[in-house]
Amino acid sequence: MTAYPDSLSRLVESLKRLPGIGTKTAERLAFHLIKLSDEDAMDLARAIRDVKQNLTKCSVCFNFTERDPCPICADAQRDKSIVCVVEQPKDLMAFEKAGAFKGVYHCLLGHIALLEGIGPEDLTIDALLKRARQGGIREIILATNPDLEGEGTAVYLRDALAEVAKQKGIRLTRIARGVPAGAEIENVSSAILSDALSGRQTFGG
Amino acid sequence: MTAYPDSLSRLVESLKRLPGIGTKTAERLAFHLIKLSDEDAMDLARAIRDVKQNLTKCSVCFNFTERDPCPICADAQRDKSIVCVVEQPKDLMAFEKAGAFKGVYHCLLGHIALLEGIGPEDLTIDALLKRARQGGIREIILATNPDLEGEGTAVYLRDALAEVAKQKGIRLTRIARGVPAGAEIENVSSAILSDALSGRQTFGG
Numbered sequence: 232m233t234a235y236p237d238s239l240s241r242l243v244e245s246l247k248r249l250p251g252i253g254t255k256t257a258e259r260l261a262f263h264l265i266k267l268s269d270e271d272a273m274d275l276a277r278a279i280r281d282v283k284q285n286l287t288k289c290s291v292c293f294n295f296t297e298r299d300p301c302p303i304c305a306d307a308q309r310d311k312s313i314v315c316v317v318e319q320p321k322d323l324m325a326f327e328k329a330g331a332f333k334g335v336y337h338c339l340l341g342h343i344a345l346l347e348g349i350g351p352e353d354l355t356i357d358a359l360l361k362r363a364r365q366g367g368i369r370e371i372i373l374a375t376n377p378d379l380e381g382e383g384t385a386v387y388l389r390d391a392l393a394e395v396a397k398q399k400g401i402r403l404t405r406i407a408r409g410v411p412a413g414a415e416i417e418n419v420s421s422a423i424l425s426d427a428l429s430g431r432q433t434f435g436g
Numbered sequence: 437m438t439a440y441p442d443s444l445s446r447l448v449e450s451l452k453r454l455p456g457i458g459t460k461t462a463e464r465l466a467f468h469l470i471k472l473s474d475e476d477a478m479d480l481a482r483a484i485r486d487v488k489q490n491l492t493k494c495s496v497c498f499n500f501t502e503r504d505p506c507p508i509c510a511d512a513q514r515d516k517s518i519v520c521v522v523e524q525p526k527d528l529m530a531f532e533k534a535g536a537f538k539g540v541y542h543c544l545l546g547h548i549a550l551l552e553g554i555g556p557e558d559l560t561i562d563a564l565l566k567r568a569r570q571g572g573i574r575e576i577i578l579a580t581n582p583d584l585e586g587e588g589t590a591v592y593l594r595d596a597l598a599e600v601a602k603q604k605g606i607r608l609t610r611i612a613r614g615v616p617a618g619a620e621i622e623n624v625s626s627a628i629l630s631d632a633l634s635g636r637q638t639f640g641g
Contacts, residue, residue, distance in 0.1 A: 238490040245480040272488045275450040276481040283477045285443040
């Protein structure tokens with residue numbers, strides 16, 4: 232087998248360090264990159280460098296930001312008394328895109344997954360407890376993913392926050408589970424339908 | 437909607453210029469890139485820059501290379517009298533990985549697709565005709581893809597090469613179509629089975 236040219240091999244090896252990218256995908260991406268215009272390729276190389284050099288974590292909510300605190304935490308218009316707790320900055324971005332939330336956030340930077348060796352101490356839970364103890368918060372919404380690890384993390388947070396919530400009068404809530412907007416009942420899983428039934432609410436009357 | 441931090445937006449925009457990468461995939465890749473170690477991220481940025489700066493096309497076969505002619509064309513051990521014509525350098529790499537071919541190559545850099553505005557003049561067909569006319573070639577294997585465009589391109593090449601092939605005594609061949617090694621007959625498509633039947637060869641006796 233004749234090897235790839237050196238610079239191409241190095242590019243494929245670099246791409247393979249991205250999570251979830253195997254040899255085949257790395258090779259396909261590399262061939263795409265070769266075909267980019269020089270300008271677009273240089274832009275991308277610069278963008279990768281810039282993002283590593285400029286992006287830091289907000290010391291309040293742990294969102295990615297170029298300024299600390301981040302624009303959301305620094306925004307006087309946001310309601311600091313409601314904190315939405317998410318697993319990752321990308322979950323925060325999803326809520327921001329939905330535009331339905333005007334409070335502030337707390338990014339855990341992961342979820343508890345003991346089998347993978349991720350315990351509560353690997354997340355930003357201590358910082359969340361500290362925020363709760365400082366006062367001024369009336370609700371903490373647990374918005375971890377509706378999956379095994381996300382639910383487990385929500386249960387852990389509920390217990391960890393119980394004492395300070397009682398002391399400070401903070402309401403702990405969990406985002407609703409149910410049928411997703413736009414779905415057809417006949418096509419959703421029974422787990423979703425069970426959630427939708429057990430979470431049913433009074434309607435009119 | 438609160439925008440991404442600037443450097444993150446620029447990274448997402450840069451990634452979206454890659455063919456076949458939409459907003460969702462670009463965002464997922466960007467979040468992966470943020471999580472890379474500083475060293476791995478800088479390596480990737482450097483690898484992208486290097487590949488654009490160092491990689492050129494072989495003036496003989498149009499494979500990607502850092503030296504001209506490429507290591508395959510420059511290799512005295514390779515049989516220059518058999519030329520395998522492929523669509524893209526990645527097809528050449530696939531043949532090299534298979535290790536079954538000891539001749540040299542010619543990369544067309546695409547296939548004829550008139551509906552997409554890609555005509556014969558957009559490929560390296562003139563250079564292939566020139567190589568054929570220079571002499572020293574006894575066989576040209578047409579190894580374009582076994583799909584509509586690849587077959588069409590092979591037919592076009594057969595006609596375009598007919599005259600010089602006759603003059604110079606060059607044999608034109610096409611790679612075999614049939615059942616893929618390792619496949620189960622019951623699971624392959626009828627198009628594949630038709631190919632396998634019409635291409636059948638004498639076996640023993």
